[in-house]
Amino acid sequence: MGFEGEFASYEPLRRLLDSEKVKALQNRLRIRQQVEETENFEGSITKKSDLTESVLQPDLVLAIDGSNLAAKAENGFPGAEFGYITVASVLIDLKLISELEKKEFVEPKKFREAEKASTIESVFPGCNVIIDTEKNAKASLRRALFEELKNNVIFSDGETLLETYEHLFKIKREQFSERNLPQSPIEGVEEDMTYDYGEYVCQHSNEPLFSTDALRLHELMNPGGSNGEMFGQIMSTIEKLWLVHILRAFEKKGWLATLRRVAFIMDGPLAVFSTSSWLTKVISHELTRINELQKKINGEDLLIIGIEKSGTFFNHFIEIDTTKDGITDKFPKQSALLLNDDYIKKNIIFSESTKPYGQDTYFGRKFFYKAASGQKIVPVVACYNEEQRNLNTANPNQFPRLADVMNLLDKLVSSRYPNSVSPLVSAHAEAAIPLNLGKRIFEDIAREIREKSN
Numbered sequence: 001m002g003f004e005g006e007f008a009s010y011e012p013l014r015r016l017l018d019s020e021k022v023k024a025l026q027n028r029l030r031i032r033q034q035v036e037e038t039e040n041f042e043g044s045i046t047k048k049s050d051l052t053e054s055v056l057q058p059d060l061v062l063a064i065d066g067s068n069l070a071a072k073a074e075n076g077f078p079g080a081e082f083g084y085i086t087v088a089s090v091l092i093d094l095k096l097i098s099e100l101e102k103k104e105f106v107e108p109k110k111f112r113e114a115e116k117a118s119t120i121e122s123v124f125p126g127c128n129v130i131i132d133t134e135k136n137a138k139a140s141l142r143r144a145l146f147e148e149l150k151n152n153v154i155f156s157d158g159e160t161l162l163e164t165y166e167h168l169f170k171i172k173r174e175q176f177s178e179r180n181l182p183q184s185p186i187e188g189v190e191e192d193m194t195y196d197y198g199e200y201v202c203q204h205s206n207e208p209l210f211s212t213d214a215l216r217l218h219e220l221m222n223p224g225g226s227n228g229e230m231f232g233q234i235m236s237t238i239e240k241l242w243l244v245h246i247l248r249a250f251e252k253k254g255w256l257a258t259l260r261r262v263a264f265i266m267d268g269p270l271a272v273f274s275t276s277s278w279l280t281k282v283i284s285h286e287l288t289r290i291n292e293l294q295k296k297i298n299g300e301d302l303l304i305i306g307i308e309k310s311g312t313f314f315n316h317f318i319e320i321d322t323t324k325d326g327i328t329d330k331f332p333k334q335s336a337l338l339l340n341d342d343y344i345k346k347n348i349i350f351s352e353s354t355k356p357y358g359q360d361t362y363f364g365r366k367f368f369y370k371a372a373s374g375q376k377i378v379p380v381v382a383c384y385n386e387e388q389r390n391l392n393t394a395n396p397n398q399f400p401r402l403a404d405v406m407n408l409l410d411k412l413v414s415s416r417y418p419n420s421v422s423p424l425v426s427a428h429a430e431a432a433i434p435l436n437l438g439k440r441i442f443e444d445i446a447r448e449i450r451e452k453s454n
Contacts, residue, residue, distance in 0.1 A: 032347065046396055048334040048410075051403035054300050058263040058408065059095040064088070064243060065267040066235040067431035070228050073129050079224070080128035083231030087242055088119045088431035092422075094411065115426055120242075122148045124234060126227040135187070138218050139207075142185060145217060145234070146199065146210035149241070154249045161238075164245040166197050166211050168282040176281050185213050216275035233274045240272055243304070244283055247290050256290075260298035263305065263408055265421060270306040270364030270380045277361050284363040284383070291384045301400040303408070306364060306380035307421055313378045316348045317368045321376060329374065336406065337368040338394035356391040365391065367399060369406060375413040377421070381405055 066087040073080040096114045125131055125140040134140040149162035159167075172178075173195060181192035189204045197211045215237060220230035243266065250256060272279040291302050308314060321331040331337075345351045358365075364380040365388070371377060381399050383389045388398045396402050412421035 030350075032350070045332065045335045045337055046402070047332070048336075048403060048406045051396060051406070053403040053407055054401060056260060056300070057404060058261050058303055059093070060262045061092045061094060061265055061408075061412070062246070062262055063090045063092065063265045063267075063426060064239055065090075065431050066239045068228075068231040068235040070126060070226055070231055073126075075129065077128035079226075081126040081226060082129050083124040083126055083227065083234065085122045085124065085231060085235045085238065086119050086431045087235070087238055088117060089242070089246070090115055090117045090426045092426065117426070119431065120152050122152075122238070124148070124231065126221070126231070127223060127225060135207075137223060138185070138187075138221050141221060142210055142213055142218050143208070145215070146212045149212060149238075154245060155253070158249045158252060159245075161241060161245050162212070164248055165241055167248070168241075168244065168279060168286060169197070169211055169214060171282040171285055172214075172278060175285070176278070178278075182216055182219075185209070185216075185218055215279075219275050233276070236268070237272060237276045237279065239266065239268075240279060240283060244286055247287070247302075251290055251293065256294040257297050259294050259302060260300065263303040265412075266304075266306045267309075268306055269308055269362065269366075270304065270382055271358065271362040273361055280361050280363050284389075287363065287382055288384045300404075301384060302382065303401055303404060304364070304382035305405060305408075308366070308378040308380065311378075312348055313366060313368075314376070317376050317378060320368075321370070331368075331370050331376075333370050333374055334372050334406065334410065335370055336402070338396065338399060339366050339368070340394035341391035343394070344391075358391075365389070365399065367394075369409055371413045372410045373413050377409055377413065379405060379409065 064087065066085065068083055068085045070081050070083055073082050093114045122144075124144050125137055127137060129137055129140060131140040131144065134143060146162070149165055150160055152161040153159070181195075183189075184191055184193050184202065184204065186202055186205050186207050186209070189202065191204050193213060194200075194203060194209060195211075195214060196209070199211075200209050201207070202209050217230065217234055217237065220233055221227055222230070243264065246264075247259075250259060272283065287302070287304070295301060317331075320337075322328050323330055339348075341356045344357045345353075349357060351357070362380070364382045366378060366380045369377045369379060381402075383398075384400060388400060390398065399405070409421065
């Protein structure tokens with residue numbers, strides 16, 4: 001690392017390129033063999049025109065996106081910081097937008113009326129931030145996470161986000177046993193973590209433990225530096241819990257019938273990574289249960305879609321859409337490439353493992369779609385049974401409501417951001433600059449969903 005105002009010359013770069021060790025390593029690299037035209041898409045793509053759309057299409061989209069920011073804390077300790085996290089829910093009325101688009105001039109106010117937003121905010125201790133009488137920053141984070149989940153709720157008369165989490169935690173304990181428990185989060189205690197619900201007392205130290213300790217997010221804390229990665233994982237975990245929280249709230253209200261016209265779109269993959277990845281299996285289990293209940297009423301699977309705006313999958317999509325001569329638009333519009341485990345491991349994420357890609361982290365599966373406008377999208381659709389989760393094959397019936405997803409993406413692609421969809425643009429803007437911060441208007445959003453679905 002250089003000093004402030006110091007700039008490197010080209011000498012280190014030249015030395016790197018001439019290094020015998022670098023050359024030796026390059027000679028050992030395994031190279032993916034690329035064939036001109038990369039793939040014969042005519043035999044492997046799925047065209048939208050070959051699929052059958054549902055009779056009833058969603059005309060409401062609920063987009064969920066989060067934002068996190070590490071900020072300096074003024075408490076006298078060096079490097080002290082806290083994480084400010086927001087999660088926004090934006091409801092977009094596609095029917096109203098469609099009607100407005102037919103007019104020659106659209107009043108901005110009318111267009112804004114097509115969107116309704118609600119945002120929750122949370123603040124979490126980071127390095128050198130101690131709250132109340134806690135002994136250290138890690139203990140402070142553990143308490144803050146528990147309290148944030150306890151204090152957030154969609155409906156004033158419904159279950160809290162903590163109760164949603166503990167419902168999932170109960171599924172884990174009853175149906176997905178854990179052989180080796182992690183070590184207790186309390187400093188100085190060598191024994192395994194003791195699981196329970198709510199706030200309870202450690203039998204070895206008499207210090208407080210929390211049900212949320214099982215997420216193990218506190219293990220990501222860097223006690224001597226910035227905690228951007230930890231705050232990002234906390235945000236991602238809360239986003240996934242919020243999705244389940246919404247669906248369970250509608251179930252408890254007896255409003256499952258209203259979901260027939262709602263599509264849920266989340267920023268990023270339908271996956272849970274890092275220490276809380278165990279949520280993947282229990283979220284998948286809960287989504288399957290709720291989907292079966294609402295399908296008996298509505299006759300169709302839930303539409304839950306994640307959008308990956310960047311990363312290796314998106315980069316590969318750009319690659320296969322471009323010839324060696326640099327000519328783009330090789331991939332046909334309104335067509336999809338459905339990905340199986342073999343394709344992913346050979347072309348995108350190299351692996352010789354027998355374990356399917358994303359088995360422990362994803363509760364959905366990916367495909368590539370080029371919209372009618374030519375935009376390239378990497379969607380992830382939620383899976384609801386073992387056949388859909390089977391990555392050995394990639395057939396249209398393994399991707400729930402594939403035609404409806406394609407149709408929805410054609411409508412929603414963003415002209416401002418070529419690899420995203422407009423509801424996520426709105427949700428991200430709301431999360432980054434929360435105009436509706438503190439406004440508990442999700443009940444209004446839910447009421448609007450219910451009214452428009454009747």
